[in-house]
Amino acid sequence: MGSVKAELLRLWKWPATWVLIGVWLVMSLTFGYLFNYLALNGGTNTRDLSQQQLISAMQPENVGAAVVRGLPMFGGAIILVLAALAIGSGYGWGTWKTTLTAGPRRISAMAGTLGALAIIVVILVTLTLVVNFGAAVTVASLEGWDWSLPGTVLFEQLAASLLVAAMWTGFGVFLGVVTKGPALAVGLGLMWAIVTENLLRGVGSLLGPVESLTKVLPGGSAGNLAGAVGGSGAPGVLNDLSGTTAALFLVGYVVFFLGAATLLKVRRDLV
Amino acid sequence: MIVTTEKLTKRYGDRAVVDEVSLSVRRGEVYGFLGPNGAGKTTTIRMLLGLVKPTSGTARVLGEAPGTPKALLKVGSLIEGPGFYPYLSGRDNLRVHAHRRGVGKTHVEAALEQVDLVGAANEKFRRYSLGMKQRLGVAAALLGQPELLILDEPTNGLDPAGMADMRDLVRALAAQGQTVLLSSHLLGEVEEICDRVGVISNGKLVAESTVEQLRGDTVLLIKADPIEKAHVLIEGSSLHGDVLHVRETDAGALVRTLVHADVDVQEVRPLRRTLEEVFFEMTGVA
Numbered sequence: 001m002g003s004v005k006a007e008l009l010r011l012w013k014w015p016a017t018w019v020l021i022g023v024w025l026v027m028s029l030t031f032g033y034l035f036n037y038l039a040l041n042g043g044t045n046t047r048d049l050s051q052q053q054l055i056s057a058m059q060p061e062n063v064g065a066a067v068v069r070g071l072p073m074f075g076g077a078i079i080l081v082l083a084a085l086a087i088g089s090g091y092g093w094g095t096w097k098t099t100l101t102a103g104p105r106r107i108s109a110m111a112g113t114l115g116a117l118a119i120i121v122v123i124l125v126t127l128t129l130v131v132n133f134g135a136a137v138t139v140a141s142l143e144g145w146d147w148s149l150p151g152t153v154l155f156e157q158l159a160a161s162l163l164v165a166a167m168w169t170g171f172g173v174f175l176g177v178v179t180k181g182p183a184l185a186v187g188l189g190l191m192w193a194i195v196t197e198n199l200l201r202g203v204g205s206l207l208g209p210v211e212s213l214t215k216v217l218p219g220g221s222a223g224n225l226a227g228a229v230g231g232s233g234a235p236g237v238l239n240d241l242s243g244t245t246a247a248l249f250l251v252g253y254v255v256f257f258l259g260a261a262t263l264l265k266v267r268r269d270l271v
Numbered sequence: 272m273i274v275t276t277e278k279l280t281k282r283y284g285d286r287a288v289v290d291e292v293s294l295s296v297r298r299g300e301v302y303g304f305l306g307p308n309g310a311g312k313t314t315t316i317r318m319l320l321g322l323v324k325p326t327s328g329t330a331r332v333l334g335e336a337p338g339t340p341k342a343l344l345k346v347g348s349l350i351e352g353p354g355f356y357p358y359l360s361g362r363d364n365l366r367v368h369a370h371r372r373g374v375g376k377t378h379v380e381a382a383l384e385q386v387d388l389v390g391a392a393n394e395k396f397r398r399y400s401l402g403m404k405q406r407l408g409v410a411a412a413l414l415g416q417p418e419l420l421i422l423d424e425p426t427n428g429l430d431p432a433g434m435a436d437m438r439d440l441v442r443a444l445a446a447q448g449q450t451v452l453l454s455s456h457l458l459g460e461v462e463e464i465c466d467r468v469g470v471i472s473n474g475k476l477v478a479e480s481t482v483e484q485l486r487g488d489t490v491l492l493i494k495a496d497p498i499e500k501a502h503v504l505i506e507g508s509s510l511h512g513d514v515l516h517v518r519e520t521d522a523g524a525l526v527r528t529l530v531h532a533d534v535d536v537q538e539v540r541p542l543r544r545t546l547e548e549v550f551f552e553m554t555g556v557a
C-alpha cells in the first residue's frame with residue numbers, strides 16, 4: 001500500500017503526467033469534435049464523410065465510440081510514452097535504486113508502480129469520456145439537436161478502452177524496464193505504435209501470412225477490439241477479428257508485458 | 272555484529288570486481304571503507320543492499336539476508352549519489368520515500384531538520400546545490416531511524432565547506448550511537464571520523480583494523496650528542512645517519528636514561544607514518 005501511495009504521489013506531481021494527458025485531451029477534442037463541427041458547418045467539402053455520419057459521430061449518445069476509437073493508435077501512443085517515461089526515467093534519476101533499497105520487496109515495489117500507473121490511466125480514460133461528453137453536449141446544443149444519453153453499450157466501450165489502454169501501458173512498462181531508460185523506450189514504442197504496425201499492414205496486403213499476423217499484433221488487436229465495439233472511423237481501428245478474440249489477445253499481451261517486466265525487475269541486478 | 276561478509280565475491284565476466292571480501296562492522300562504530308577509484312567499494316555496498324547478487328560468498332546485514340525487507344528496513348543508504356525525482360521538492364521526495372519505508376510525516380520533518388534543509392524543503396530537487404542534494408540523500412537514509420547507515424562517498428563532489436558539513440553530520444550521528452558504514456577514497460576523511468577501517472584494493476580487502484593499528488607502532492626519533500653513546504644506551508635502537516629510531520612509547524624514560532649518562536638530548540619526537548603512506552603501500556597507488 002505504501003508503495004502505491006509513494007508512486008501515486010510522484011506521478012501525480014509529475015508535470016509530464018498532466019502534459020501528456022492534456023495533449024491527449026486536446027487531440028481527442030480536436031479530431032473528434034472540432035474538425036467534425038467545422039466540416040459540418042462551413043464545410044462545402046466534407047470529403048467522404050456524409051453529413052449524417054458527422055452528426056452521428058458527435059452525438060452525446062455515441063460518446064463511448066468516440067473514446068474507444070482514439071485509443072488503438074494515437075491515444076495508445078501517448079499512454080505508452082507516459083508508461084515508458086514513468087518507468088524508464090527512474091534508471092537515469094537513480095530513483096529505482098532509492099526505491100529498491102527502501103524496504104518493500106522488489107515485487108511489491110513493482111506492484112506499487114503498476115498500481116499507481118493503472119490509477120493514472122483510469123483517470124485518463126475517464127477524463128477523455130467526460131471531456132468528449134462535454135464537447136458532444138455543447139455541439140448538440142449549438143446545433144439544436146435532440147440528444148439522449150448513451151445506452152449500456154457505453155460500458156462495453158469503456159471496458160474495451162481500458163483494456164486497450166492497459167495493453168499500451170504494459171508495452172511502455174516493458175520497454176522501460178528492458179531498455180533501462182526513457183529515451184530508447186519512448187523511441188522504440190512510438191516507432192512500433194505509429195510506424196511499424198502500419199508498415200506491416202501495408203506489406204500484409206501483398207503477403208497473406210503477414211496480413212494474418214498484423215491482425216493480432218498489439219496495435220492490431222487493439223484496433224480490432226475498438227472496431228468490434230463500434231469505434232470504426234479512425235486510424236488504427238480495424239474490423240478483422242471478433243471482439244472476443246481481440247480482447248483475448250490484448251489480455252495475453254498485458255499478462256506477457258507486465259509479467260516479463262516484473263520478472264526482469266525482480267531478478268536483474270541494479271547497477 | 273551489524274554487518275558480516277564471508278568471502279563475498281562479484282565477478283563481471285572473468286574479472287573479480289569484489290574478490291573474497293570478509294569484513295565486519297560492529298554496532299556503534301563508524302566503519303571506513305577505504306579504497307581507490309574502481310576498488311570495488313560501491314559493488315560491495317550494492318551487494319549488502321541486495322541491489323547486486325553476489326557471484327559467491329555470503330553477507331549478513333543485521334542478521335538478515337541482504338535485500339530482504341527485514342534487512343532493508345533497518346538500513347538507511349546513500350549509494351553513489353542521491354536518487355530523487357528532479358521535479359519534486361526536497362520535502363515531497365522525502366514524503367515519497369517515507370511512504371515506501373512505512374513511516375509518517377513527522378519523520379520527514381525530523382530528517383529535514385537533522386540535515387539542515389528545512390529552509391529549502393519546498394524547493395525543487397533539480398535546483399538544489401550538490402551539497403544540498405547529498406544532504407537530502409542522507410535525510411532519506413535517516414528516515415525510519417535505521418540501525419545502520421550506509422553512506423557511499425557522501426562527500427563526493429563537495430567543496431571543502433560542504434565536505435566539512437558532511438563530516439560534522441556523520442560525527443554528530445556517530446555521537447548519538449549511530450552505526451555508520453562510510454566508503455571513501457579520501458584518507459583524511461576516514462582518519463578524522465572513523466573508528467575502524469577496511470582497506471579494499473583491486474577487489475581484495477587488504478587490511479581491516481583501527482586507524483591506529485593501520486598506521487603501525489609509533490617510532491620515536493632521537494637526536495642526541497654523542498649519538499653513538501645514545502645508540503649503545505638505548506636497547507633496540509637503530510642508527511639512521513645522525514638520528515636514532517626506536518620503537519618505544521615512553522619518551523620520558525628514554526630522555527632520563529640519556530641525561531643520566533651525560534648525553535645531550537636535542538630532539539625527541541614521534542615519527543608517525545601518515546595513513547597516506549600506509550595506504551599507498553597497501554594499495555600500490557601513488
Ligand SMILES: Nc1ncnc2c1ncn2[C@@H]1O[C@H](COP(=O)(O)OP(=O)(O)OP(=O)(O)O)[C@@H](O)[C@H]1O
Pocket residue numbers: 271283288306307308309310311312313314315456
Ligand atoms: N556492471 C558492471 N559490469 C562490469 N564491470 C563493472 C560493473 N560495475 C562495476 N564494474 C567495475 O567494477 C570495478 C569496481 O567498481 P566500483 O564501482 O565497485 O568501485 P568503487 O570502489 O566504488 O570506485 P569509485 O571510488 O570510483 O566509486 C570498476 O572497475 C568497474 O568498472
Ligand SMILES: [Mg+2]
Pocket residue numbers: 312313314351423424
Ligand atoms: Mg563507488
